[in-house]
Amino acid sequence: MNTLDNSTAAGLGERIRNLRGTRGLKQQDLASKEISASYISLIESGKRAPSDAVLAALAERLECSVEFLRTGRDDHELEEARLRLAFGEMALRNGSNGEALQALSEVLSSRSLLDAAMTRRARIGQATALEKLNRLEAALAVLDELHRDPDLAAGSAEWCQVAVSLCRIYRDLGDITLSIEIGERAMARLDALGLDVTVDHIQLGATLMSSYHSRGDLARAHLMGSRLVDTAEKQGARAARGAVYWNAGLVARSRGQLNEALALVERALALMSEDDNLRHLAMLKMNYGSLLLQVDDPEPARGKQLLEEAQHLLAEVGNAPELAQCEIFLADADLMLGHWDEAAAHADRALGLTGSESRIQAVGARGTLAEVHLLRGETEHAVLCLQAATRQLRQFPPSHQVALNWRYLGDLWKRLDNSTEALKAYDRALTAVGMAPQRDPAAALSDRPRHRH
Structure with a gap:
């Protein structure tokens, strides 16, 4: 005999009783040599949990599936939900984020049909779609709840995916400290578990x-x-290696090691060029193209070609x-090529893409416009843009x-x-990287309280 908890047995019994009533059957109609009417009464009241054989016999008489009696989920509806979930995940991979969401x-609106694993998959996919649609706060709400789910096993692929998304979204929202805290805690947890990488x-x-x-x-x-x-080299996955080289290239770029950064990003692009993540490919091409504008021997024409390819994907x-940003x-590439009108456009x-929101890209755009005005000798316009x-x-x-x-x-x-x-x-640039100005000794003396004599 199966062992079910009280609530599960009660739910199963209630479904048998309701379905029997809908079919116009009595308990005796479900009875057989192996199953007495009194035993059916005990099952319906939740006092007995039927064996698999008994459940199969009852399902046959009630003209339903065993799955429906066990869970209340209709096989046809459940299969529809599975197909809808698979479609949503495929749409995400193809970049159709609105369709995926x-x-x-829709899958989550029929949550009673889903088991815990399907529900988690659908919610992780929902959060991913929201993030890709730049609805970061909404994605964060879903991910925070998932992260607190005790059934989400630490070290599992889903647990890692949630931790990565949280770390990335908090970074993108500007809360770098929390992003790093989440990432470091997750890495420490993985190290403590001693799992294979x-x-x-x-x-x-x-x-x-x-971060x-x-x-x-x-x-x-x-x-x-x-x-x-x-x-990553030992692990061998091309996408994983590509992600590491990509970020290593960004670090080298910030350290002023531009030629090394170019080599790393070029390697990342080669590794990830066959990946089905179009956004990653677009961002890599954008980084690669922009680096070609900054190295010792810049290649603005080639850089512009890569940037246009990135723009098309983005x-x-x-x-x-x-x-x-693209x-x-x-605009930088066109400035180097002497195409001032195209750079201004x-x-x-x-600026139009940043809209009324406060985005760091708007600062860069205004700086570029100031540079165009400078090259044209339009000093007053350049000053207004810089201000x-x-x-x-x-x-x-x-x-x-x-x-x-x-x-800049x-x-x-x-x-x-x-x-x-x-x-x-320049002073604000130093302060932004943690190099605060020294206090003026004269100002410190003037701030002391004066003693009256």
């Missing part, structure tokens, strides 16, 4: 390395990258900030990316022969 939301583990490490990079902690990011490169699978890099499109960019950049909390933008604005102010604003921008 609709399909997965998988692609999911490497992806978690690569995301944590990206270190965003904070400006380049030494720790570099150490994490060194650890992950060896691990139009399908990217979000507004990513598209805006427009800024395209790219910068204007980047607007300066006001906007003050709104952002300190980070490595903010420091880079302050340095400082250089533009310097080209305008405005040393006062240039020095302010």
Whole structure:
């Protein structure tokens, strides 16, 4: 005899009783030599749990499936839910994020049909679709609840996927500290479990390395990258290795090692070119193209070609900030090629993509427009663009990316022969990476309370 808990047995008995009533049958009609009417009464009241053989016999007489009696889920409806879930996951892989979100939301609207594993898959897919649609707060709400689910086994592929997504979304929302805390706790948990390294583990490490990079902690990011490169090479998965080389390239770029960064990103692109993740491919092409503009021997024409390929992909699978960043890099390429009008058009499109939201890309776009005006000799317009960019950049909390933008604005102010604003921008760049100005000793003395005599 099967052992069921009281609530499960009661639910099964209630379904048998309700279905029998719907069919117009009495308990005696379900009885047989092996199953007495009194035993059926005990089953319906939840006092007995039928064996598999008894359940199969009852299902046959009630003209339903054993699965329906056990769970209340109709086989046909359950199969429809499985197919809808598979369609939603396939739509995600193909970059059809809106279709994926609709399909997965429909699956979750019939949650009574789903078991715990299917529900988790659908909710993880829902969070992924929301993130790709740049609805980060909504994705975070789903992921936080999943992360607290005691049935989500630490070290499992789903657990790693949730941890990676949380680490990445908090980073993208600007809460770098929490992003790193989540990533470090997850890595420590994996290390404590002593599990074999998988692609999911490497992806978690690569995301944590990206958060270190965003904070400006380049030494720790570099150490994490060194650890992950060896691990990824032994593990062997192309996508995992590509993710590690990609992030290692970003770190090398921030450390000023541009040729090394170019080699790493080029290797990442080769590894991930056959991956079905179009967004990753787009971002890699964008990074590779922009690096070709910055190395010792720049290749603006080739860089522009890669950036245009990235732009085409991002139009399908990217979000507004990513598209805006690609427009800024395209503007940089056109500036180097002497195409000033095209550069200004790219910068204007980047501003349009950022809209009224406070985005770091808007600062870069205004800086690019200032540069175009400088090249045209339109000093007053350049000053207006720089003033607007300066006001906007003050709104952002300190980070490595903010420091880079302050340095860029400082250089533009310097080209305008405005040393006062240039020095302010350079000072803010230093502060953004944690190098606060020293206190003036004279000011410290003046701040002391004066004693009356």
